[in-house]
Amino acid sequence: MSFTTLGLSDALLKAISEKGYTTPSPIQQKAIPPILEGHDVLASAQTGTGKTAGFTLPLLHTLSENPKEKYRPIRALILTPTRELAAQVYDNVRAYSAHLNIRSAVIFGGVNQKPQATTIRRGVDVLVATPGRLLDLQRQGLVSLKRVEIFVLDEADRMLDMGFLRDIERVISIMPEKRQNLMFSATFSPEIKKLAHGILRHPVQVEATPENTTVDAISQKVYRVAKGLKAGLLTKLISDGKWKQVLVFTRTKHGANKLSEKLKKAGITSAAIHGNKSQGARTKALAGFKSGSVRVLVATDIAARGLDIPLLPHVINYELPNVSEDYVHRIGRTGRAGAQGEALSLVSADETTYLRDIEKLIGLKIPVSIEAGFEPDPNASTKPEKRQQGRRNPGKAKSENSAQKGNTDKSQARGRRTRNRRSNS
Incomplete structure (x- = not known):
């Protein structure tokens, strides 16, 4: 047709x-x-x-x-x-x-x-x-x-x-x-x-396709790793693979900032994008990533739906999402329009439950590897950490930070300040 x-x-x-x-x-x-x-x-x-x-x-x-x-x-x-x-x-x-x-x-x-x-x-x-x-x-x-x-x-x-x-x-x-x-x-x-x-x-x-399935063109893989060794493993994978464009997902805004700084110290150009960044900063980071001046873009799940980067080769889950459906949207940033893509997940012991839930959702057992020198901690607990960014109450509307100027009555201003405090991640 x-x-x-x-x-x-x-x-x-x-x-x-x-x-x-x-x-x-x-x-x-x-x-x-x-x-x-x-x-x-x-x-x-x-x-x-x-x-x-x-x-x-x-x-x-x-x-x-x-x-x-x-x-x-x-x-x-x-x-x-x-x-x-x-x-x-x-x-x-x-x-x-x-x-x-x-x-x-x-x-x-x-x-x-x-x-x-x-x-x-x-x-x-x-x-x-x-x-x-x-x-x-x-x-x-x-x-x-x-x-x-x-x-x-x-x-x-x-x-x-x-x-x-x-x-x-x-x-x-x-x-x-x-x-x-x-x-x-x-x-x-x-x-x-x-x-x-x-x-x-x-x-x-x-x-067009069954719900919650992942694109066939995306190669998926899990690296089991000790929690404290994730940054080192990520740096090694990017450097050894000579990857030029990598989208990395974290669960929190603070985690995105922290990881971006670690990558910069390792000599890898990086920028973070999340809801606490101004729109100008987010636009600049995305433009740099698309042009190639920024090698790694570290993002929270706000980026999982809105990024359209042609031929993006690599997506890495530095931390697995605690909402399983978000995994589908994250890795869907690669393998677009029929192109090949690779999605890697760095999984520590406390994310075992998240991984199991994701595999159940997509109906697929994801292949597992262990990188020498970055082995998982056999004594670490598999109990998930306290959730920081799960599904929100759908009955409580959350608006973006509109950053407006001008005359408004006091009730509108209070309402706007409340919405701004709940700005998306």
Whole structure:
């Protein structure tokens, strides 16, 4: 099958060709036709399989086929959980609409709101947003969702993990009841299916691959190692392998900073990316990693969904996630678009339970190795450490640090400070 058989406009086909794509991925083949027909869609696919184009292309086709008045109200809203993912989706929207009379914008916290508000005021057809900044601007009267025709909830499971349920409900309450709804995610838990039942109307359900499976192109391996020897082993693997681009995951922000400094002292260029970093610092770190000036990017799970790095060869779990599904999303940063990738996990005794849960989730026994000089401690306890970053209460919405300026009443300011303290990791 080629993109020409899906019913997309010539302008979109031209943009697709310019990006070098010729054949739609399985999720695109299954999702695009029912979206073009106007159905609500519930879609599940592995990360890195083209979900973004799966909803972006038919969304742009529908809007361009039904142009509106010169004043441009927001006609499509794409809601994402993180700033990085919002920026990535926006880049896709902008690229695919290159030959269409479609305006788009992205808004998220951590940066000055004024340029975002100015762009929206000029008229925007497609808005990509994170929940916190969207609701902040809406409360100030700077964003109206009264004319939304298509609503996309991207990475819905991550939304709930991060505590955005109430924000999602608030966003839905200020949109028209009559609209097309699309829900895309890598995995679907019972909670997600319950949420979908409340949003989608007679949805077409599509699934490109079984839930919680990992891409075949990713080679997975576990290194059993003593907890205190992990940094040394990581340095050896990177140096001996002469790896030039490595994404490393830790469980905590402090751990990411600490590991990044250790790598720098070992002569390996590194940067950390997490929720306590300013948006400017996060953008700079990611740009350096993509350009090659930064060899290792150390990240918390905020990066597991929003990073799109072409041909990323190596992902390393310096610490296993205590939420098993996050393992799927972490390693899904490599092996994208059919490319080969390698995912290694450095597992100490106290992570044994996490490893067992992950293998149960993905239905795969991951091969184990032990590196000489970095052997595991036979006397170490296999009891997990106290969890520091597990699933959050989905009933407590958590917004990004919006870093706004301007006059607000005291209650709005207090609410914003509370949300900022709970900024994502």
